[in-house]
Amino acid sequence: MSQVTVGVSLKTYFGHERATRWFDEVAARVRVHDAVTSGAVELFITPTYLQVLPALAAFTGTPVRVGGQDVSGEPAGAFTGEVTAAELAEVGASIAEIGHAERRRLYGETEEQTASKTRAALDAGLTPLLCIGETERQQPADAAHVAVAQLQSALDGAAPGRVIVAYEPVWAIGAPEPAGHDHIRVVAVALRAALDADPARTGSSVIYGGAAGPGLLTGLGDAVDGVFLGRFAHDPVALVTVLDEAAQLAALRGDAS
Template structure:
């Protein structure tokens, strides 16, 4: 796939006004970024629920996709405090982040909950952003077995539809450095094979998160379809640096495709 995906999760770092300023600053840069405008690079952002609407407004007229950092596993009904997939889709969000390690560790979310959220997201027309990764450092071949099992579990009985698989080894989230390049290549290749073997997942992508930053896309090249950024992207200019790297990778892939 020639297109390269860059995602950003703001977690709960920004207050409302700081988030609005960040949206405006990033939107101004995106509107003049040729690769984003052409679709060679896809950018998505998952802010807090309260920030979804101002994000949609700030990025109106661009190709930037906005999503929720979580989603209810239930259809609309008597579920106090929940935000449903149907409502996210109604306001214009197109992505639901599901199964992040922090949701699992801090809030006890299980594989069953992840699968239920994936099913309801796809039924509502949202693209699940499936966060996948082993909790402890291990050999890449062993990590690949864990990651593929998590994907299969999350997609059990789910409707057809593309997904974004974000490989984030839990031990690398917030670490000074990402997982080793060879480790990432082995695991993402296994995830890609698992996704490609399922015709219901046409159009899906596999990206890497976990201390992702500048230079990683250039090094990994065809091993991933993109990266999932955290605090590094709080600086809009730093985010543009990664978008530029993604644009260069998209150009390289397009050239390889034409040569083939």
Template sequence: MSPVIVGVSLKMYFGHARARAWFDDVAAIARAHPGVQSGAVQLFVTPSYLQVLPAISAFAGTPVRIGGQDAAAEESGAFTGEVAASELAEVGASIAEIGHAERRRLYGETDDVVAAKTRCALRAGLSPLLCIGETARLDPDAASDASVAQLRSALEGAGAGPVIVAYEPVWAIGAPEPAPHDHIRTVATALRAALDADPDRAGSATIYGGAAGPGLLSALGDAVDGVFLGRFAHDPTALATVLDEASALAALRRTRGSSGGTP
């Protein structure tokens, strides 16, 4: 049975010392957490580039995955300031966050750039964390169409390999509340169907981000494979509550599976 995923992006909120302290605190939680240790819950963290190596060191011996918040659209060469997906993989990262709404809005990343980065990440053996979501608030069916189109564009020409799709409607990022539950269920179901229909995407997952917090996993149930947290997770204790929630959901899914019940 697939794990329940809990992801955290630190964006550029932490300085180096604070990040290292956070890594130590969260690593201690991960080492003591039955769900994380058993693999029922998969935790990943995407810190800033300078924090990737300390994160890999701090989480050594745990199942926690570390990723970069971006990856270059080229394999190597004269691209000042860029970091290649292959280098991320070389130092021990296993995820590359690609196509976040902030990268698109602030740095002009296009669908073509996102697709190029996705191809590089997969060639390097990384799991692309594809940030997908409509910019304006739409009805659920229209949002599904827009999100699936964005996903297919990101995967254009990409080699085989699993991806993590983070559905983050842009209008919900940083909002007081996440998107309505029925809205999330509809779009996540469409994204999952698109992944299931692609034979190259075995093992992929769909998670929700955008004002995600405690209680959301329980409310969404099997509609998503996990959540992608932002500032809420800056408090390690708060993150631990979501890990507990994910563990409870994983246990419920196991019970349903063993009893032959309908999810």
């Protein structure tokens, strides 16, 4: 696919007022960004649950997608503190981030919980943003084996639908530099092959996160379908730099096709 995806997770770095200002600042820029408005570049944002509604309001009239940083794997009912996939979809969110390394490490989330959340998201019409990656630095082929196993586990029993796979080697999250280009290529190619082999995942994407920033998309070329940004994107101007890079890659892919 020629479309290039750029995602941003705000985690809980911003309070409500700061997040609202950031949404407005980014929205003003993407409204005049040809690649985003045309759909050549897909931009999504995952703020905190409380920030989802103001984000949706700020990006009204743009193709920017808004999602939750997590989602319940349970249906509506007696599950205090949870947010269901159905409610996220009801308010206008279209993405659910699932299986992030911090959820696994800090809150003990299991592969079974990741799979139940993926099923719930797809059943509700949300696009799962599946965060996948090895915990320790290892050889690329070994990392690819781990990543594909995580992907297959997450999709076990899930309804058909597109997924966005964010390959984030845990050891690279928050690091000064991303994983090496050759390492990313090997794992991303394996993940894409697994998706391509599954007819239920037509249109799915593989993006890279973990110290992602400018220059990475250019260096990786067709190895990935985009990037998943963290703190680098707190500066809207810096985010636009990556959107411009994504636009160039999308144009190259369009010419090649």
